[in-house]
Amino acid sequence: MTDADREQGARENDTAAPAEPSAADLIGAALGGAARRAGLGADSSESTQKVVWTAMGGWRGILESVLPSLAFVVLFTVRPEPLILSLGVSVGLAAVFTAIRLLQKSPPSAAIGGLVAAGVAAVLALWTGRGADNFVPGLITNAVYGTAMIVAALVGWSLIGLAVGFLMGEGTAWRQDRRKRRAFFWLGIAWGVLFFARLGVQLPLYLTDQVTLLGTLKLIMGLPLFAPLVAVTWLVVRALYRRGE
Template sequence: MPEGKAARLLSGDTFDLHAAIGGWRGFVESSLPGIVFVVAYLVWGGFRVPVLAAAGVMVVLVGVRLIQRTPVTQALAGAAGVAIGAIWAWRSGDAAGYFEPGMWVNAAYLAGILISMLVGWPAVGIVMGLIRGDGTAWREHPSERRRYQLASGVLAAMFALRLAVQLPLLLADQLAVLGTVKLAMGVPLFALTLWGVWLLSRDAAPARAPQDPPPTTR
């Protein structure tokens, strides 16, 4: 999901699950290349046909968006991920390479969020400060800092769970199972995690909204 859309979801008064998965079309666009990769791998094996099939589907999806003149941001984000995985697999000569960049991305996000929590600058707090225009004012309020620490912990848990489940499958060369699990732990899990982050973050700023001064007595 593009960062701008995630920011709009987190800043809203209600959480739109349909928007969180990118709508049904966005969900299909993010899932179809992975499904095609798994099916092609089961049918043909090797790495060339699955990689080319997944890349071809992604090109078609982006092309349809361009022809219809509809927003291509989400499709292009998915295309970038497919392209990187395809190049990695092609260079390594192994279908497992298709999944390796995703592992590194999850590990990098996990490390970044954990470091932000350890140094007292939780990633969710930084993002919400930018979204709400509060800057770093939230750091002066212990209750807000705790909320953002918890919300960042929820986000970190998602990346940790992905690695804990998917990495052993990659190392065991269970690529068909890995492809299926990756789909389930992709957009659906991210949307659920974003909902948890929203629940923890939504009341932080209103809790410290400036109050009107009490009326003076004469």
């Protein structure tokens, strides 16, 4: 076989071999899949109210998000000792929600995530003996998510854009559209600011061991801020893709 034949064969192999997905493709597919599992679809005609309600998980999602933390705050305020009482009730409620989802064969990912987070937080608080340490995982989560959102937006790979691109079936093609790229940049910044705002308010309370106020503000800055930003995000996405159609 001549060198020319070998080169021709190599070119044919390169052409036939499928391109391996890039890191952006993998991240976007994961984010888009998570959005689908949360009940979000690619139909840009859906109402904003429906999208927000779906993103929150309906009444069940709201209860799963609020009740464990609310129970901890109330019980800790009324009776801070023994600490295991308020922590046990909080983790117990998360376990009940998870069991109900499993028995009803509904997607258990949200409830399991809440149970794992509550369990880790409770173990940490029992280990240190400080009720405030029950909120450490949430503080870390806000710092990580906020950093990821803002850094990704600044380097031109908005995580919101990646999720929406794969949810809408266009992958990373949105990066070739100046309007979409700019819109997803600012949405990424907005979500990053939300996470850092939570961290900025809650971290000083954690450092000063103000457990009741910390838990109360965590609840206030949770779904009440999450829902409006989901609504704004969906309104922007719907405008972008309806105009594209």
